[in-house]
Amino acid sequence: MKGVLLFFVVAVALLSLQWKVDGPTFVQLKTPLAFPEIPVSKSNPLTEEGIELGRRLFYDPILSADESFSCASCHQQQFAFSDGKSKGVGIHGDTLVRNTPGLFNLVWSPQLFWDGRAHSLEAQVFEPVRKHNEMDLKWSVAVKRIKKNKQYRAMFQSVFGSTKIDSVKVAKAIAQFERSMISSNSKFDQVLRGERFLSESEYRGFILINDQNKGNCLHCHTSDGDALGTNGQIVNNGLQQYRNDNTSDRGMANITGSEKDVGKFKIPSLRNLVFTAPYMHDGRFESLEEVVDFYSEGVINAPETNPRMANAKQGGMHLSDQEKKDIVNFLKTMSDSSFVSNPAFSSPFEQNE
Ligand code: HEC
Ligand code: HEC
Numbered sequence: 001m002k003g004v005l006l007f008f009v010v011a012v013a014l015l016s017l018q019w020k021v022d023g024p025t026f027v028q029l030k031t032p033l034a035f036p037e038i039p040v041s042k043s044n045p046l047t048e049e050g051i052e053l054g055r056r057l058f059y060d061p062i063l064s065a066d067e068s069f070s071c072a073s074c075h076q077q078q079f080a081f082s083d084g085k086s087k088g089v090g091i092h093g094d095t096l097v098r099n100t101p102g103l104f105n106l107v108w109s110p111q112l113f114w115d116g117r118a119h120s121l122e123a124q125v126f127e128p129v130r131k132h133n134e135m136d137l138k139w140s141v142a143v144k145r146i147k148k149n150k151q152y153r154a155m156f157q158s159v160f161g162s163t164k165i166d167s168v169k170v171a172k173a174i175a176q177f178e179r180s181m182i183s184s185n186s187k188f189d190q191v192l193r194g195e196r197f198l199s200e201s202e203y204r205g206f207i208l209i210n211d212q213n214k215g216n217c218l219h220c221h222t223s224d225g226d227a228l229g230t231n232g233q234i235v236n237n238g239l240q241q242y243r244n245d246n247t248s249d250r251g252m253a254n255i256t257g258s259e260k261d262v263g264k265f266k267i268p269s270l271r272n273l274v275f276t277a278p279y280m281h282d283g284r285f286e287s288l289e290e291v292v293d294f295y296s297e298g299v300i301n302a303p304e305t306n307p308r309m310a311n312a313k314q315g316g317m318h319l320s321d322q323e324k325k326d327i328v329n330f331l332k333t334m335s336d337s338s339f340v341s342n343p344a345f346s347s348p349f350e351q352n353e
Contacts (some may be wrong), residue, residue, distance in 0.1 A: 024049040032184035034227035045327045049159045054177025059347040064135040080272035086283025094133040100278040101285035104183040114281040115252045121175035139167040183339035205330025219308040229269035236263040238305035274335035
């Protein structure tokens with residue numbers, strides 16, 4: 001019996017060794033408490049090697065015209081991968097039309113960009129690299145540069161099991177890195193896990209954002225009460241009058257051409273707001289106080305304003321100064337300082353080279 005067992009142990013050890021030698025190591029992300037289950041991409045399963053390759057590409061200026069600019073030039077970890085500016089600024093110094101969003105918890109986000117025009121992280125990657133006012137590099141040149149690099153050749157081989165390198169594989173690797181960027185250790189998460197308590201003001205803020213007659217935030221900033229901070233939809237929150245205004249960014253209507261989509265933008269997460277100012281698609285608000293003032297008394301009741309902006313007819317919720325403070329205090333508890341300092345998401349270049 002002992003002999004059989006020993007044989008079994010050796011066989012399993014050999015098998016697992018074999019598995020490691022043969023291909024990359026698959027990664028199963030853990031679903032944090034109160035988050036929806038993590039969707040798994042069948043066409044691009046996560047592996048340790050894939051995430052590492054994606055991280056390198058994300059930080060590598062090789063993907064820009066003069067090799068001076070990377071994804072991380074605009075998406076900086078200290079700002080939860082936004083940039084601290086009202087609107088993004090590209091390689092040639094041009095100001096873009098929109099605010100650079102933070103990047104976290106995108107594994108749950110089926111629609112990307114403020115107007116939802118990209119339907120996967122893989123598809124999203126293609127835009128910034130080739131756009132003249134962002135990284136300004138032809139994909140054919142990008143791939144040529146990567147092929148010349150010995151370390152990249154080895155890394156692509158270990159991730160994809162082949163020496164063939166193309167733009168689709170570059171996009172897949174970057175998407176893997178982005179899927180690994182989960183932020184779930186804010187004070188709010190620690191409270192949910194029973195490790196800490198909210199202050200009185202933070203607790204009042206939490207009640208207010210849930211209360212349909214008060215803050216009424218959660219119709220849009222959660223689905224089914226999960227802790228993502230957004231339901232991922234693209235709606236008009238009554239920020240301004242967009243109809244017949246061709247000078248403003250008309251959001252989703254630019255993509256669909258439909259008047260009913262004017263002013264519709266992707267609902268950003270309430271997480272990590274401490275790091276991602278300024279706010280909204282055009283970075284119009286510098287502070288959370290300004291955001292809450294808008295929801296309290298600045299809402300425009302346009303025909304396209306989403307009906308879930310329940311008090312739009314009265315211009316907003318009309319909160320007291322104390323209620324506004326409480327909401328801001330609660331929002332801040334959803335920011336995760338361990339995410340902005342997590343070495344797993346920082347530049348691989350500064351550490352090793
Ligand atoms: C010049 C600054 C800049 C660079 C460089 C840049 N981005 Fe962005 N990124 C932006 C801006 C601005 C947006 C929003 C654009 C929009 O919605 O139209 C954005 C949007 C995104 C989104 C969508 C996020 C969401 O929640 O919908 C992802 C993902 C992303 N970028 C990843 C990348 C990757 C990967 C790279 C490198 C290949 C990159 N970005 C390079 C500025 C930049
Ligand atoms: C009808 C849906 C809806 C409701 C209700 C709603 N929001 Fe929003 N929220 C949005 C949309 C859409 C945006 C982005 C709008 C834009 O950029 O044009 C947004 C943006 C924000 C932002 C900016 C985040 C960033 O990263 O730029 C904050 C903060 C915010 N909302 C907080 C709140 C609070 C607090 C409440 C309740 C008082 C609330 N929201 C209610 C849809 C909603």
